[in-house]
Amino acid sequence: MNLHEYQAKELLKKYNVPVQEGIAVDNVMAAEEAYRQIKGQTNNNFAVVKAQIHAGGRGKGTIKGKDQRGVAVGKNLEDIDNIAKNILGGTLVTVQTGPAGRKVNKILIAQDVYYPGPNPVKEFYLSILLDRSKGQNVIMYSTEGGMDIEQVAHDTPDKIFKEWVHPSGGLLGFQARKIAFNLGLSGEAFKNCVKFVTNLYNAYIGLDCAMLEINPLFKTSDEKIIAVDCKMNIDDNALMRHNEVASLRDLEEEDPTEVEAGRYNLNFVKLDGNVGCMVNGAGLAMATMDMIKLSGGEPANFLDVGGTANAQTVEAGFRIIMKDPNVKAILINIFGGIVRCDRVAAGVIEAYNKLGDINIPIIVRLQGTNAEEAKKLIDESGLKVQSAIELSEAAELVRKALAKSE
Structure with missing residues (x-):
């Protein structure tokens, strides 16, 4: 689950991680009121206005x-007012949103931290995530922190440092000091960086983060960090331990079809292809997507209905897939292990009848317990549904369906 910048910063503060203070408004x-508060806290006329969307490159x-x-930076109340009017309700287009962009419903009025002082300011980059290859x-x-870290990684990979932390041991003191040293810090800034990195790692573990990036x-x-x-x-998978974090979820920032799928406990990811797929089991789903590509099509989604597929989940899956106008065919590939194939077939038939007239070719491949009985149910249903037992057979039916749609 992704969080907005202002939400993430509030969570970091609970772990004593210093952040650029700000006030989120809609x-x-x-x-204007947030600017007055920020100005009063810092005795600085400048403030930063940040659009709050789930995308980088803002x-x-x-x-x-x-x-x-x-x-954008505003130097007075009039500036803040104009920037807020331009951003709020507008559609922000970044390299990560694509041309469609994202609507901005909130902005963060934040402190200007680039104030002059006895020492030069400096931007760094730091992130924590799981390296699956090392466990x-x-x-x-x-x-080289800032907006172009991807370019830095591409052009000068030697400027990207890595420090691995064993889960059972946690971040050790010498590792935090090594990070501060490699960043070229000394004196008070060095000490503050060691504290920052240590507390940030504690936040990463304590909040069950999948990724935590500071840039x-x-x-x-x-000399503050x-x-x-x-x-x-x-x-x-860890949200059950963090009710206060789960409540921060912003559904407006997520794909509507993925949100709907979540209501039915369906594992769904929208893709850009032309063949909708409904499968039980992630491994089988990946194999099905490969078979679709080998047949000349492109998967339009990843949809795992789980091991207990029934009429309700099949119907929900149908509805979600059919909302995609790019879908030219639907392939249902179910292995009957925990759930019997004939029960799934009955669910497909029931869902088909509830949804009414469906003009998209539907191929159903059922294998496993009671597969023959399931095929018979499909074939005798009178519905415009084609059945298969072998995956290669189902793939050929998909190929023919796509050829007819061209």
Whole structure:
């Protein structure tokens, strides 16, 4: 589950991770009041306005139809007012949103941390995630923080450092000091960085994060180390331990079909192809998607109905798949292990009748317990559904269906 920047920062503060302070608002009047509060706290007229969407590249992204970036600095109340009016309710297009962009429902009015002082300011990069190949968490960091970290990784990979942390041992003191040293810090900034990294890792573990990225990790002119931006993704399987975090979910930032699938406990991911697939089991789903590609098609989705497929889940899967106008055929591939194939076939027939006239070719491949009985039910149902027992047979039916649709 992805979180907004302002939500992630509030969670980090509970782990004593210093952040760029800010106030999230959803209207212009509230933005003006937030600016007054921020200005009063810092004695600085400057403040930063940040669009809150689940996508990176906001600083370089633009609001559709307006000459307005997703992140902008205002030097007075009039500036803040104009920026807020331009961003709120607008559609922000970044490299990660694609041309469709994302609607901005909230903005963050944040402190200006680039104030002058006795020492130069500096931007770094730091993230924590699981390295599956090693079975350990890895802290990736660089002296080259900011908006172009992907380009840094591509052009100068030697500037990206990695520190692996064994889950049973946790982040050790020498590792935190090594990170601060490799970032070129010394004195008070070095000490603050060690504390920052240690507390950030504690937050990563304590919140069951799948990914935690700070970019930029910022050294202020008075040697403080703070998180200016934060991307946080929480492991969905751990949300049962974090009710307060689960309540932060923003459904408007997620694909509507994936949200609907979640209501029926369906594992669904929308793709860009032309063949909808409904399968039980992730491994079988991947094999089915491969077979679709080998047949000349492209999978339109990943949809795993689980091991207890019934009429309700099949109907829900049908509805979700058919909302995609690009789908030219649907392949249902069920292995009857825990659930009998004839029961799934009955569910398919019931769902088909409830949904009414369906003009998309539907191929049903059922294998396992009572597969022959299931095929007979499908064949004798009188519905426009083609059945198969072998996966290769189902793939050939998909190929023919796509050929007819061209």
